[in-house]
Amino acid sequence: MSIEARERRQGAALVAPALIWVLIFFIIPFAGMALMSLAHLDGREVVQSFDLSNFAKIFTDPSLRKGIWVSLQITALVTAISVLLAWPLAWIIATRVPARWQRLALLIAVLPFWTSYVVRSYSWALVLGENGVIMKTLTGIGLLAEPVQIMATRAATVTGFVHFFTMLLTLTIYSNLIQLSPNYARAAQDLGASRLQVIRLVILPLTLPGIMTGAFLTFVLCIGDYITPQILGGNNELTLPQLIMLQLGRRGDYPMASALSLVLMAIVTLAYAATSRWLRMDRL
Amino acid sequence: MRVLAWAYLLAMFGFILLPVVVLIVFSFQDSRLPVPPFDGPTLRWYAEIIADRALMEALMNSLLVALISSAVALVLGFLAASGLARVLLPGSALIRGVLIAPMTVSYLIIALGLLQMFNAVGLRPSLVATGIGHVVINLPLCFAIIYASMGEHQKNAMRAARDLGAAEWQVLWHVSAPMLLPSLAAAFFLAFTFSWDEFIIAFLLTRFDVTLPVEIWSMLRSGLSPATNAVGSIVFLVSVAIVLVLELTLFRRRGA
């Protein structure tokens, strides 16, 4: 055996365990799910068939179709608001906070990451509830005569999501900003740009990779999340993950759950294709 | 401009910290509901949760699953990264793609796929099933972090070790692992956090023995309670303590 062949064999032996793990516990289940999406439910029994009736139903059944639409709306709204809130925050930390305090400021800006995800949504339920801090304060000082219902509405879901993803985007945009040479801003100023022009024409375009990376992560995690809409949004309007869980729980309808999952994956893939030219996952 | 910047910073910090502050403050609430008005401090909810056997078991389960699954993910990821860095295998790019793939898929979908497969082969939901799922989500993470930190420098050192007569395992143990220690630690720490905090896979793949997030979820079903605040506060404070320790020891050295 040649030296190169032996080297390749040793390399392959090192890669093999991970590859086998992914194959057995990711690829095969995924293939199983694809197969399952073509099956249908007969009573409570899953019967394997090979037709696209589940997919047809997703796009004709009003409640399922609405679920996709609701998920897309919420995700788009959350992504947009989070970017708008996070960019100035990241910029202020990167350029206005003295260098020695930046790490601390960043630590504070992402502190709630370290509570558990379920608990974070629960905390927002405490804050936004009818008897929560916000309503008690607003009615207390007389700004509101009665509490307004926020919990179990889309506003609560969006608030909970925006809270989490603003932190995430602040991280990606900040790490993009501090990698920029300070000379970009200096060169623009030197050539006569005003402070706003420096930001709009130079810094903002240069942070596009950070924005897009964060926005993509936001989009993917947001549209696939079950906890936040379930705890904060309730059952008034269901998102795609809530619908998937509903299929599983109530009827054991694995074929429909699988079909909905594939639709969810297709949406994520489209989002990836749309943003891939800006993504820099390795730079995080 | 300057005033506006600081005002914005403070407002955003307020928004970001608000739920955490409310969570912690009302964990000391001396009444049955964790909402205003604040009825004076008490530690009774902390006493209650520490006495709660199911909760403490869930906590131990979570620790166990997180430790073992992160360790497995770390070892698999490290070996794969070393192998791919070592030689140009046919289809290297494809292998990298396959190893990274689970990162791009929602946890819910991974959980559903595993649930269906385990059902098909007759494997019952359990902590082991959950651990397997957590390795699937953390393996790509560990692989990506370690692979990204393997520069020419590491590859040359590995080559030199082989040249000096080290066997493959000796190269990995004596050269690669020590050189990559910061990234190995970072990868393990991240994987641990993700597993520790993961809900949906654990929710679908456990039944009787559950992990902490699943146990907290079932506490939520009985409505708002300062006991939930107390659990949340403990998780938060322990995590922050760990982050601070890491920040002051491991990552300070790297940063400096």
Added chain:
Amino acid sequence: MTADVSLQGIEHRFAGFTALHRVDLKIAAGEFVVLLGPSGCGKTTLLSIIGGFLTPSEGQVLIGARDMTQVPPKDRPTTTMFQDYALFPHMSLRDNVGFGLRMRGAGRAVRNDKADAMLEMVGLAAQAGRRPHELSGGQRQRVALARALAVEPDVLLLDEPLGALDLKLRRQMQDELKAIQRRVGTAFVHVTHDQEEAMAIADRIVVMNQGRVEQAGSPEDVYLRPATLFSAGFMGEMNRIPATPDGDGVTTPLGHLPLPPQRGTLCLRPENVGLRGDLRLGPARMIEASFFGAHHRCHFAPLAAPDMILTANLPQGAVPERGAEVQLFATDPVILSETAQ
């Protein structure tokens, strides 16, 4: 368009550290000045103060007789060519070069014409539509130059712009920089730590060390008639021989030499030591020689002081045998006192 620059009593302190000690410097309109010194000598700080990126703790910056000390960079008649070029990666070369005119409200047609003309000047007209990352290091450097000159500044500031280039390209860019400076007539203030680069391009070299100006003068002046030991050592290799006054000459380890009586260090460049000259150094033994192409670099041990090694660059083919005894001579001797720092 060009203007003179006058720096008066510039002092600059960072937290607990004085980067510049009362620097006075005049730069004439249209002059090519090089600020030369080791890293940390304050040359880049001084450049930033001229460009308006730093406000000096004390002192005044006058450009064209107007006080610019407090004026921000965008309102100064200066532009800077940055060390990392700072080309905007999301803009084409044309848009990069036209950026300054855009900020001054010029229409697209006007600034594109100007940008194309500037790119033409630096030989990149054909690539005007490309992005910076498609270019080589030397090409980026030219674009940065074109961008800085497109707004027709009175003074162009260059912050070690050639540092990232390899030696051959650096030599070529030095020639180009000098030619372009002659053509546009703008005053150039160029920062470098490379004394060969400084001599190759400067009308006047300003040698700096530890926040002070050591010497300012033409390349010949600074090289042949260094004012301080630092300046002498920084400009090139040198034999240093201690000297003390003695009657009408000086005493050195080599013996009595007929030089103006002065306490200090006798400095001799290797190419000024040889087998001929007006100053007789006495007999020495050849120890080692190596061939450098243009000359032989030889080490001699003077018989009067066998522990001392004198380095001499001898012309091709004029090398004594190893171990041979020869009479050494020198030209252009300079004695510098330690206190002249």
